[in-house]
Amino acid sequence: VLQKKDSTNSVKGVLLVPLVNSDNFRIFCALIRRDIKVFSSELIDTIIDGIVLIFTETLTYGAFLPLMGMPATDIAAMYIGSIVFILFFLGENLSISHVFDLRYERFIDYQLILPISRPWLFAHFVASFVIQTALISSLLLIFGLLLLGNKFAVISPHWLLLIIVYFLSLIFFGLFFLLLSFITHFEWFMDNVWPRILSPLYAFGCTVFIWNKVEELSPAIAKLCLLNPLTYISEGLRAAAIGGQTFISLWICIPVISISIIALSYLLMYGINKTLDPV
Numbered sequence: 631v632l633q634k635k636d637s638t639n640s641v642k643g644v645l646l647v648p649l650v651n652s653d654n655f656r657i658f659c660a661l662i663r664r665d666i667k668v669f670s671s672e673l674i675d676t677i678i679d680g681i682v683l684i685f686t687e688t689l690t691y692g693a694f695l696p697l698m699g700m701p702a703t704d705i706a707a708m709y710i711g712s713i714v715f716i717l718f719f720l721g722e723n724l725s726i727s728h729v730f731d732l733r734y735e736r737f738i739d740y741q742l743i744l745p746i747s748r749p750w751l752f753a754h755f756v757a758s759f760v761i762q763t764a765l766i767s768s769l770l771l772i773f774g775l776l777l778l779g780n781k782f783a784v785i786s787p788h789w790l791l792l793i794i795v796y797f798l799s800l801i802f803f804g805l806f807f808l809l810l811s812f813i814t815h816f817e818w819f820m821d822n823v824w825p826r827i828l829s830p831l832y833a834f835g836c837t838v839f840i841w842n843k844v845e846e847l848s849p850a851i852a853k854l855c856l857l858n859p860l861t862y863i864s865e866g867l868r869a870a871a872i873g874g875q876t877f878i879s880l881w882i883c884i885p886v887i888s889i890s891i892i893a894l895s896y897l898l899m900y901g902i903n904k905t906l907d908p909v
Contacts (some may be wrong), residue, residue: 658754679816680769687694687712688777706782707868711837714864720763721807728811729819755802780867786873795866798887805894812901835860859890
């Protein structure tokens with residue numbers, strides 16, 4: 631607080647809280663280190679979970695679905711869609727944990743008294759989600775590529791762009807599901823969030839189908855899918871990992887995901903202030 635006294639000894643205060651300062655960054659890093667320590671204590675369970683998911687997903691997309699008539703050219707695209715669904719599921723778990731904390735445990739009250747600004751505190755939540763989720767989903771992506779072998783037909787993959795789209799996707803899911811937990815009430819979230827928000831988002835997010843196939847079937851539905859940021863995540867990951875001209879261009883997907891992240895960041899701060907400062 632910078633204070634300036636006038637001739638009548640009155641005090642005029644101007645509160646300046648810089649978003650970026652050494653204290654915010656130091657505490658942010660300390661919180662991340664704490665979370666990594668907690669994650670490391672659960673590392674064996676996380677690896678086991680990842681192995682089970684790899685086995686079931688590669689068996690489904692490498693053996694079962696081809697037996698049911700899935701074309702070999704669609705296996706890679708559908709497998710990547712399954713990874714997006716897993717990110718979707720893990721993000722929902724993030725929402726549930728914060729919704730229950732806001733309603734019952736109120737650990738957030740302790741976190742709010744830490745000497746760290748709110749944007750940095752909630753950036754820590756998102757960063758923790760990215761770190762934890764990256765471990766499981768990256769195992770699925772890497773070992774899926776290896777285990778599916780020739781069935782994972784790549785054309786001209788862009789590995790650097792895949793990493794960029796992948797981490798942008800993790801940030802998007804972290805922000806989106808954190809936002810859900812702060813703009814909804816507990817009862818509404820538990821009763822309505824899946825049928826009213828998550829189900830339509832997933833159904834029209836091009837996770838279990840490819841966008842250009844939808845466009846061939848119904849241009850109107852294809853346009854509806856383009857309003858869904860999940861479409862650009864699914865198509866962007868496919869375009870980067872597989873390549874070719876089948877999917878929506880990366881130079882469309884990356885900007886749309888980035889703009890969505892910026893919009894979610896502003897909405898999240900609004901939701902946080904509304905929930906934690908109801909007056």
